[in-house]
Each structure stands twice: as C-alpha cells, then as structure tokens.
Amino acid sequence: MKSRPSREDEWVERWTRSLRNLPLPGLRHGIGHDCAVLASPDRRLDLVLKTDAVIEGVHFLRSTPAPQVGRKAIARALSDLAAAGATPRAALVTAGCPNPKSAARLQAVYRGLASAARRWQVAIVGGETVRTRQLLLSVSLLGTVPRGRSPHRAGARPGHRLFVTGSLGGSWPHRHLTFTPRLREGGWLVGKNFPSAMMDLSDGLGADLPRLARASRIGFRIFPERLPLASGATRRQAITQGEDYELLFSVPSAKVERLRRSWPFSTRLTEIGICLPARSGFHSSGIPLRGYDHLA
Amino acid sequence: MKSRPSREDEWVERWTRSLRNLPLPGLRHGIGHDCAVLASPDRRLDLVLKTDAVIEGVHFLRSTPAPQVGRKAIARALSDLAAAGATPRAALVTAGCPNPKSAARLQAVYRGLASAARRWQVAIVGGETVRTRQLLLSVSLLGTVPRGRSPHRAGARPGHRLFVTGSLGGSWPHRHLTFTPRLREGGWLVGKNFPSAMMDLSDGLGADLPRLARASRIGFRIFPERLPLASGATRRQAITQGEDYELLFSVPSAKVERLRRSWPFSTRLTEIGICLPARSGFHSSGIPLRGYDHLA
Numbered sequence: 338m339k340s341r342p343s344r345e346d347e348w349v350e351r352w353t354r355s356l357r358n359l360p361l362p363g364l365r366h367g368i369g370h371d372c373a374v375l376a377s378p379d380r381r382l383d384l385v386l387k388t389d390a391v392i393e394g395v396h397f398l399r400s401t402p403a404p405q406v407g408r409k410a411i412a413r414a415l416s417d418l419a420a421a422g423a424t425p426r427a428a429l430v431t432a433g434c435p436n437p438k439s440a441a442r443l444q445a446v447y448r449g450l451a452s453a454a455r456r457w458q459v460a461i462v463g464g465e466t467v468r469t470r471q472l473l474l475s476v477s478l479l480g481t482v483p484r485g486r487s488p489h490r491a492g493a494r495p496g497h498r499l500f501v502t503g504s505l506g507g508s509w510p511h512r513h514l515t516f517t518p519r520l521r522e523g524g525w526l527v528g529k530n531f532p533s534a535m536m537d538l539s540d541g542l543g544a545d546l547p548r549l550a551r552a553s554r555i556g557f558r559i560f561p562e563r564l565p566l567a568s569g570a571t572r573r574q575a576i577t578q579g580e581d582y583e584l585l586f587s588v589p590s591a592k593v594e595r596l597r598r599s600w601p602f603s604t605r606l607t608e609i610g611i612c613l614p615a616r617s618g619f620h621s622s623g624i625p626l627r628g629y630d631h632l633a
Numbered sequence: 634m635k636s637r638p639s640r641e642d643e644w645v646e647r648w649t650r651s652l653r654n655l656p657l658p659g660l661r662h663g664i665g666h667d668c669a670v671l672a673s674p675d676r677r678l679d680l681v682l683k684t685d686a687v688i689e690g691v692h693f694l695r696s697t698p699a700p701q702v703g704r705k706a707i708a709r710a711l712s713d714l715a716a717a718g719a720t721p722r723a724a725l726v727t728a729g730c731p732n733p734k735s736a737a738r739l740q741a742v743y744r745g746l747a748s749a750a751r752r753w754q755v756a757i758v759g760g761e762t763v764r765t766r767q768l769l770l771s772v773s774l775l776g777t778v779p780r781g782r783s784p785h786r787a788g789a790r791p792g793h794r795l796f797v798t799g800s801l802g803g804s805w806p807h808r809h810l811t812f813t814p815r816l817r818e819g820g821w822l823v824g825k826n827f828p829s830a831m832m833d834l835s836d837g838l839g840a841d842l843p844r845l846a847r848a849s850r851i852g853f854r855i856f857p858e859r860l861p862l863a864s865g866a867t868r869r870q871a872i873t874q875g876e877d878y879e880l881l882f883s884v885p886s887a888k889v890e891r892l893r894r895s896w897p898f899s900t901r902l903t904e905i906g907i908c909l910p911a912r913s914g915f916h917s918s919g920i921p922l923r924g925y926d927h928l929a
C-alpha cells in the first residue's frame with residue numbers, strides 16, 4: 338500500500354513554505370521536526386525549542402477538570418522534548434480565556450500546569466494572558482540535549498527495526514489527560530545513541546509513522562499482531578487513534594539485542610515493525626494507515 | 634496622585650501566582666518582566682525568551698491586510714526583546730485559524746511574518762497550525778544578550794531621568810501595524826550600559842510607567858509639555874493610548890549628558906520625566922494615568 342500525505346500534512350507544508358525564511362547558523366532541525374534544535378553558544382549542548390497548544394473543543398472538553406487541562410498542555414509539549422532526547426529547562430505559557438468570569442477555571446488550569454511543571458522540573462519563566470473566544474493554552478519549551486545527539490525523523494534506514502514505548506490505542510477519554518511524557522526513556526535512548534530516528538506519537542501510529550518514513554525516504558512494514566495494545570483497545574485503534582504520547586523510534590539491527598538487554602525501565606518496549614526500502618511502500622496487513630487529521 | 638494597579642495587572646498577578654513554580658538556577662528575570670532572561674551555558678551570553686500573541690478583534694481587525702497581521706505579530710514580540718537589549722535569534726510561530734477556508738488569508742499572514750522576520754534577522758524554526766474560532770498568531774522568540782547586562786523594570790531609582798524613544802499617541806489605526814521595533818536602539822543602550830530600567834510601551838505610558846515604578850518602588854513626575862507627540866495626537870492620547878512600541882527607560886542623571894551627546898540614531902530621544910521617592914507618588918499634571926486595559 339502506498340500512502341499519500343494527509344490533508345493536514347499537505348496544508349501545513351503549503352502554509353509554512355514561506356516561513357522557512359532564513360538560514361540560521363547552527364540550526365540542526367527546524368520546521369517539520371518535533372522540536373527545533375539549535376547549537377548553543379556552549380560547545381557541549383544544543384538548545385531545543387518546542388511550542389504546543391491545547392484548545393477547548395479540540396484537545397479537551399468544557400467538562401474536562403481544569404487541572405487536567407493544564408497538565409495536558411505541558412505534558413504534550415514535554416512529550417516532544419522526550420522525542421528529541423532533551424532535558425526541559427524553561428517554559429513560556431500563553432493562556433487565552435473568554436472573559437474574566439472564567440478566571441476561577443483559568444486559575445485551576447494554571448495550578449494543574451504548575452504542578453505538572455514542578456514534577457518534570459520545568460521552570461515557568463514567562464507568558465501572557467489574552468482574551469479569546471475559547472479557552473486555550475499554548476506552551477513553549479526550552480530544553481537542552483548533548484551536542485549533535487538529538488535524533489529526528491529523517492535518520493531511519495532500510496533494515497532498521499521500529500520500536501514503541503508503552504501501549505497504544507484507547508487514549509480517549511482518560512489516558513490523554515494522564516499520560517506520562519517519556520522524558521526519562523527519551524533521554525536514556527539518546528544518551529546511549531540507540532535511535533536512528535525518533536518522534537512522539539500524537540496523531541496515531543497510522544499518521545505519524547508515515548511522516549517518519551517520508552522524512553527518512555523509506556518504506557516500512559508494521560506487524561499488527563505485535564502491537565502493544567492498551568487495555569480494551571483493538572489493533573485498528575492502536576494504529577488509527579491518536580494521543581498515545583509514546584515514543585516511536587528506529588534502531589539499527591546491530592544494536593537491537595543490546596537495547597533489549599539494557600532497557601532499564603518498567604515502561605514496555607515493543608518491536609512493532611521494520612524499515613524497508615522506499616520502493617517497497619507502507620504495509621500494515623490491511624489496517625488503514627491513517628490517524629487523527631486536524632483538518633479533515 | 635496615587636495609582637492602583639489596573640484590573641488587568643491585579644488579575645494577572647492573581648492568576649500567575651501559582652505559576653512561579655520552581656527556582657531555576659541562572660534565571661535572571663522571570664514572570665512579570667518583558668522577557669525572561671536566563672544564564673546560557675556560555676559564560677558570555679544570557680538567553681532571552683518572550684512569547685506574544687495577536688488576536689483578531691483585539692490586536693487587529695477582520696479588515697486588516699493579512700501581511701500586516703503577520704508583521705505585527707512578530708514586531709510586537711521583537712519590541713519586548715528590544716527592551717531587554719537582546720539580539721533576536723529564533724522564533725516559533727503558532728497560528729490558530731477558524732477553518733481551512735481561511736487558508737489563503739493564513740498564507741498571506743505567514744508571508745508578512747516571514748518577510749518581517751527576514752528583515753529583523755530572526756529564523757523561524759518551528760511552530761504549529763491549530764483550529765481556533767478566531768484568527769490568532771502567537772510568536773515565541775529566543776534571543777541573546779551580553780551576560781548580566783539586560784535591564785528590567787526594577788532598577789530605576791529616585792533622581793534617575795525618564796526617557797522615551799520616538800513619538801507617542803495616535804497609534805491606531807495605522808502605526809500599530811507599521812512600527813519599527815527599537816532593536817538597534819535597545820541593543821545600543823544596553824551595550825553602553827545607560828538604562829537602569831527599561832521596558833517597551835505597549836499599553837500606553839499611563840499604564841506602563843506605573844508598572845516600572847511599582848517594580849522599582851519609586852514615584853515619578855511626567856512633564857506633559859515635553860512629551861514627543863505623534864502627528865495629530867494630544868498629550869492625553871500620548872499618555873492613555875497604547876501600542877506605541879517605543880522604549881521607556883530610566884537613566885542615572887550622571888549619564889544623561891553623555892547619552893544625549895552620543896545618541897547615534899535618527900530616532901527621537903526625549904526626556905519626559907524624573908523618578909521620585911515612592912512616597913512622592915505618581916504625577917502627570919492632572920492627565921489620568923491609565924492605558925489600555927485588556928480586561929476592563
């Protein structure tokens with residue numbers, strides 16, 4: 338099966354073409370990667386930048402408890418830093434709220450956000466509160482990663498094995514609010530130099546893996562029977578639902594045994610597929626390769 | 634005249650109290666300053682972070698030409714970096730748009746933004762496009778400043794003189810879309826170590842100067858007859874209207890003559906007042922000290 342970029346990917350590509358405006362010396366990964374990675378003035382570190390928003394009616398509901406909204410806002414952005422192997426340092430928070438009457442809710446959102454930030458050791462250093470028609474939170478993160486080590490989406494090669502952390506599917510209605518960003522796992526993987534490519538699963542394996550494959554110019558085969566299913570989830574859901582916030586990464590086959598033996602976490606680690614030459618296309622035993630499309 | 638914090642300042646203080654969550658080693662200025670300033674791993678530089686949003690119906694209108702919306706979004710954030718004396722390096726852009734039908738408008742917004750970013754030498758390195766009920770753009774900037782040199786709002790002392798760049802008042806309907814962020818002026822002032830405190834004027838002198846005064850625990854007197862009025866603007870407008878995007882800064886009196894003699898820009902430089910002891914209060918010859926209040 339061949340797979341076309343989703344409507345979202347096409348639009349975003351079209352919209353953002355004009356934004357690739359300036360070559361930045363020391364920019365390692367820019368637009369189109371989970372995080373931006375820049376050389377820092379220090380020779381040992383790169384800087385990692387990420388922004389991510391949650392919006393009422395899209396990423397949470399009016400009925401979602403406010404502290405969980407705040408937690409999700411920062412945990413989503415942290416999941417991208419995890420995929421970059423980065424250690425989070427500082428956050429800027431922009432909150433849009435419909436009117437001062439929602440102040441009590443916004444304060445509870447902030448409390449959830451601050452508590453999550455403390456847990457994952459991110460200092461909130463600035464931001465602003467603006468008036469919008471729906472509640473929204475946008476979190477920008479600054480992190481650091483050992484120089485030149487942050488993997489991105491373009492490093493997978495035919496023969497590399499595909500892994501995911503944790504379990505997939507059935508993230509709504511609960512887990513998308515309570516997931517743990519895989520910061521420790523991402524930092525460890527990058528520190529040990531295992532991943533040839535890595536990203537986090539936010540729109541679902543069926544949407545995100547094709548993005549990694551296109552960036553790396555490879556094909557792939559998923560083994561659906563191996564997918565680590567969340568309790569109650571089907572294989573189809575594990576591929577087509579989004580908001581898993583697990584790590585998806587490729588590993589050269591020579592490193593796979595060492596990875597399995599040395600994995601130090603209780604978090605599940607599962608080999609779910611293999612990278613193929615581009616001409617082989619995308620294979621998933623007939624399960625449609627699609628995920629959450631923000632613009633469908 | 635004494636002046637109470639605006640409704641906005643009170644709400645923001647209340648909302649954000651819970652966000653001051655974690656002491657960050659090397660954080661020089663955090664929440665409550667125009668920009669966050671952090672020690673960089675490099676000993677010569679500090680990192681400067683800023684996020685700023687523009688929203689349809691608040692910062693621009695449906696009828697505002699799209700490229701000017703993009704330009705304003707980044708120019709506003711750059712104005713804050715100017716007040717920190719920082720050199721901009723990289724930007725993340727979050728765009729919210731009501732539906733894919735507004736794609737043509739969003740593309741024109743992005744073109745304006747990219748062109749402005751090129752002009753001021755900022756690389757756009759990431760971001761996202763999300764669906765919102767009204768068009769909005771949030772820009773997060775990373776910049777650098779010589780280590781330990783970035784002024785903030787709290788350094789003004791009684792006897793220091795108050796200066797502004799450019800001219801004030803009458804920013805709507807045009808200048809708020811076409812202003813030049815004072816990056817060169819801010820960088821020069823900080824490089825020469827003139828300002829004891831500095832901020833940019835976004836909500837109007839009548840709102841912003843009291844913020845600087847409260848942060849510095851001082852009083853002040855404005856000389857309205859000295860205010861550099863924009864063409865057609867009254868003194869009252871120069872104090873109470875917002876969106877000037879000029880620099881407001883205090884200078885120890887011993888440095889004033891040297892500042893005047895060495896100012897190398899065609900941009901106007903005007904002494905508009907003097908810092909007083911806190912007990913003297915805030916004086917503006919009867920013109921009300923208020924500005925644009927986002928939550929009034």
